[in-house]
Amino acid sequence: MSWEMSDGSVVINSDGACLGNPGPGGYGTVMQFGEHQKELSQGYRRTTNNRMELLGAIIGLETLSRPCTVAMWSDSTYVVHAMTKGWIEGWQKRGWKNASK
Numbered sequence: 857m858s859w860e861m862s863d864g865s866v867v868i869n870s871d872g873a874c875l876g877n878p879g880p881g882g883y884g885t886v887m888q889f890g891e892h893q894k895e896l897s898q899g900y901r902r903t904t905n906n907r908m909e910l911l912g913a914i915i916g917l918e919t920l921s922r923p924c925t926v927a928m929w930s931d932s933t934y935v936v937h938a939m940t941k942g943w944i945e946g947w948q949k950r951g952w953k954n955a956s957k
Contacts, residue, residue, distance in 0.1 A: 865889075865925035865927055866887060866925070866927070867887070867888045867929070868886075868913070868917070868926060868928050868929065869886045869930075870883065870884070870885040870886075870912030870915075870929070870930050871883065871909070871912055871930070871931060872905065872910070872911060872912045873908060874900075874903050874904060874905050878902050878903055878904050880902070881899070881903045881905065881907075882897060882900060882908060883911045883912035884896070884897040885913075885915055885919075896916065898911075898915075906932075909934055909935050910932075912930070
């Protein structure tokens with residue numbers, strides 16, 4: 857299956873996981889633009905699942921070198937809801953702190 861979009865936009869597929877929460881984990885991100893593909897990944901000794909899920913998406917977006925149309929794919933409800941349900945706006949308003957600071 858090809859992830860290439862017919863309009864030439866960039867497709868970012870990201871995933872993250874960890875063993876234990878917190879525990880060792882990492883993210884993997886695959887970016888496609890036409891026939892070009894870039895794979896990004898990194899592991900951490902002590903992290904959380906949500907951090908890795910978010911980081912995979914963030915790293916993909918940060919890697920873009922110019923403005924473009926992006927299709928982002930993630931299996932993480934946490935990442936999807938951050939964008940589609942406006943969770944990210946609340947996180948920003950609270951200075952990226954949770955209820956327990």
